[in-house]
Amino acid sequence: AxxxxxxxxxxxxxxxxxxxxxxxxxxxxxxxxxxxxxxxxxxxxxxxxxxxxxxxxxxxxxxxxxxxxxxxxxxxxxxxxxxxxxxxxxxxxxxxxxxxxxxxxxxxxxxxxxxxMSDDRVETHIVIVDGNEPSGRRAVHFQEYWVRLHAVPEALDVIWVGIDKASATPGLEDLIATADLILVAPSNPVVSIGPILGVSQLRSAVIQSAAPVVGFAGILGGAPVLGMAHRLLPAVGIDVAAGAVGMHYGARSKSGVLDTWVMDNADAHAVAAVEEAGLRAVVTDLLMHDPDATANFIQLAVESTHQ
Structure with missing residues (x-):
């Protein structure tokens, strides 16, 4: 940016x-x-x-x-x-x-x-399959799931502990309200973007802001560019697909948080479904080969808000 x-x-x-x-x-x-x-x-x-x-x-x-x-x-x-x-x-x-x-x-x-996102303590816990537990499952901190377990156990659920009591960092609501543009990064929609939008004050601020809200898909051709979103999306009922993630965020016109959803060329087939869900769909090369490529697709997304 x-x-x-x-x-x-x-x-x-x-x-x-x-x-x-x-x-x-x-x-x-x-x-x-x-x-x-x-x-x-x-x-x-x-x-x-x-x-x-x-x-x-x-x-x-x-x-x-x-x-x-x-x-x-x-x-x-x-x-x-x-x-x-x-x-x-x-x-x-x-x-x-x-x-x-x-x-x-x-x-x-x-x-x-x-x-x-907040001064309050929030932690992501992953409920995983564990045959050694009487219930067949147990909850671990996200860092243990990712670093120690390498996201190998099947994830059954994702819990943001403390999210219901978390307040937005002071000043963020006003900042979002007066922003000219809001970009939602192509980060993991479950454990990176999800908790931010899980803070009710931040979600409401984004929905009510006069600024255009543009989101970028981190799923290209049915697979995450980085990380293990494919291991966590099914746990919260979302298909591992760019279009599905965009529709999960949803259009602000339908109580979601986005106006525009930017997908890779490999996911052009999802344009119709995304637009039917109320989002403006933009398709481009989303692979961030270098800083210039990243700058180009950000400019494309910004320009799309003026069309």
């Missing part, structure tokens, strides 16, 4: 339902990945964490046989978690902690802001 519109004021609302406390530290994977990405410090090969990361602390914890061993904390990344945890324990809300952390990473772009 920044490459497409260099002078725009951009606010990134980030999911916090992936957050977890390990080794006494509050870890916010989505916030950190976004912060490092926007700050130019993300590891390009792994797609998360810091570039040039080392793992000496992880090795020492393993030598002490400290669990959980399945979630690795890099030495550079550890500093972020230490600062965050200290500030949270001192009474600062997550939004202020995030602002303080971003002062380092986003200092070169004063028009770019990153905000957690």
């Amino acid at each position: 920044r490459r497409a519109y260099p002078d725009a004021h951009i606010t990134v609302i980030v999911n916090t339902a992936d957050d977890i406390t390990l080794h006494g530290l509050r870890i916010c994977p989505d916030l950190d990945t976004m912060m490092y990405t926007l700050g130019g410090a993300r590891d390009p090969e792994r797609g998360w964490g810091r570039a040039g990361e080392t793992w000496r602390v992880k090795g020492e914890l393993a030598s002490y046989r400290i669990e959980p061993s399945w979630f690795g904390l890099g030495d550079l990344d550890l500093a972020t978690h230490l600062v965050r945890t200290q500030m949270l324990e001192a009474g600062y809300p997550l939004s202020q902690v995030t602002e303080a952390l971003c002062a380092r990473w986003l200092a070169d772009d004063p028009r770019l802001t990153m905000v957690p």
Whole structure:
């Protein structure tokens, strides 16, 4: 978005339902990945964490046989978690902690802001098949499902613990109300976008905003570009298809949250169904080969709102 519109004021609302406390530290994977990405410090090969990361602390914890061993904390990344945890324990809300952390990473772009969806604690838990349990199922934190279990067990349900009591981060409702444009990223619709829209104040703000709302499909040709959305979509009754995800978000004219749904050329066959559901459908090459390609499809989507 920044490459497409260099002078725009951009606010990134980030999911916090992936957050977890390990080794006494509050870890916010989505916030950190976004912060490092926007700050130019993300590891390009792994797609998360810091570039040039080392793992000496992880090795020492393993030598002490400290669990959980399945979630690795890099030495550079550890500093972020230490600062965050200290500030949270001192009474600062997550939004202020995030602002303080971003002062380092986003200092070169004063028009770019990153905000957690809520200051309240929300956690995504996955109900999985487990033959060792009398009920045949058990609930695990999303991080355990993804990192330790590699999304192998069948997911039966997805629960956002605490979502019913979560309030939008102060200021976000007004920001959405006065926005010129709202973009819904091609992230996992169940565990990344879902919790954000699960905060009732944010969902209502998006529905009521005067700004056009454009969503991008992260499913191309029946498969996710990244991640394991195909393992979780069926658990919440959604087909693994771009059109199905768009219709899950729904049109604002029919109590949904989108006006326009952008799909890949491989999913052009879904245009009729998407438009029948009340959405404007745009079809283009959605593979983000490089930053220029990403900028191009964002520009295409924005231009479509003026047609």
